[in-house]
Structures are given as C-alpha cells and as structure tokens.
Amino acid sequence: MTDESTRVGLISDVHGNAVALEAVLDDMGAVDTVVCAGDIVGYGPSPEECLDTVRGRDIPTVEGNHERAVVAGRPYESGDRYAWKTLSESDLQWLEARPRERLLFDGRLKVVHDHPDERNRYTIPEAFDPALLDGEDVLVLGHTHIQHAEVFDEGIVVNPGSVGQPRDGDPDAAYAIVDLDELTVDLRRVSYDIERVQQRIRDAGIAEHNAERLAQDR
Secondary structure, eight states: OOTTOOEEEEEOOOTTOHHHHHHHHHHHOSOSEEEEOSOOSSSSSOHHHHHHHHHHTTOOBOOOHHHHHHHHTOOSSHHHHHHHHHSOHHHHHHHHTOOSEEEETTTTEEEESSOSSSTTOOOOGGGOOGGGOSSOSEEEOOSSOOOEEEEETTEEEEEOOOSSOOOSSOOSEEEEEEETTTTEEEEEEEOOOHHHHHHHHHHHTOOHHHHHHHHHTO
C-alpha cells in the first residue's frame, strides 16, 4: 500500500459477530481501504462468516490473542472452542499466517493488536503516550475493547474499539476513520441487532455469558 490511500477505516475485535461487522462496514461509507487490528474470532457465533468478509475484502489484518488460541487448539473460552471446531483447515492456516504487526502506507501506519513491544499486554487509554510511536504517523491498537484516540505532535495513537463486543459503556459497534493526509481521527459507533446475535450464540451452544455481555457492554 502507498500513500495514495488517505482515508482509512479502522476495525478491531470483531469476535465472530458478523451482524455488527456488516453494520460497521455499511456505516463506514467511502474510505480508501480498511485495516483490522486482530481478534476476528472468539466469543461470537459467526467466525467463518467474519473471516469470509475480511478475506473477501482483502482487509490487512494482524494476529490477535484469540487467533493464536484457536490456531493452537488452546481456546480461552467457549467461543474460541466453537471457532476451533467449525473453521476449516484453510481458515486456520490463514489465521496462523497473520503477522504480529503490519506497517502500511509506506510506513505511515502501524497496526498491532495489543502493545507494540509486548504481546498480550493491554494498552489502556491512560497509557496512550507518544513514546508508543516509533516513527509512524498512526499507531492502531486493539485488545482492550475500549474506543479511544490521542493526537500528539508525534502522531496519533488510536484504538477503534471493538466491532463485536464493546466494553466501554456503549453497546454499539465501534470503529474509526483516520485521515492520513490531515492526520485526524474520527471515532464512530453504529447500532446493530444485538438480540439477533444473542440468539445465534445460543443456537451455537456458546456460553450464555457471551450473549448477555453484548447488551451489558462490558
């Protein structure tokens, strides 16, 4: 990717929630491309459908901790187990091939799931600091499911929030749009049919807690 792309849609932590993912992509409107900060699978009932969407749109994606758990056959929770049992071998191979981080747009945008220096570390909003940047204009993080952005003289640090399972007090699906030309970031939310996803979770035999927390936004 080159710097010809300026408006970039940012998504993260889809977690098998195809209904929320569709709502986000529909709401996003005109962007030059979309990138994903990992955790496409886990918790939710539609891992294959979400993977098909991400792969079909050729969305650059990094590995998340739930991808690692599913590929290794060591699931954290029932949604991971469901993904591990239902995804095809080619799906698992694709997940395994996701890189730890990606530098895109001639190095202007870095994507990593958790923390640029430490795998599985939560980078909470209070920890957003220009020291996290390493020469890129925009650092995109996920993992916490908390939507937040800080604009520094050195660049932008942004977590677009969770598409499929927000934990920041707002149950609406979260995403962001960054403008690499203007160096601005727009944090966005969109509602979706939570009850539909809750029923899919129950039908799949995934833990009821995973259904309840979608409306509890935590």
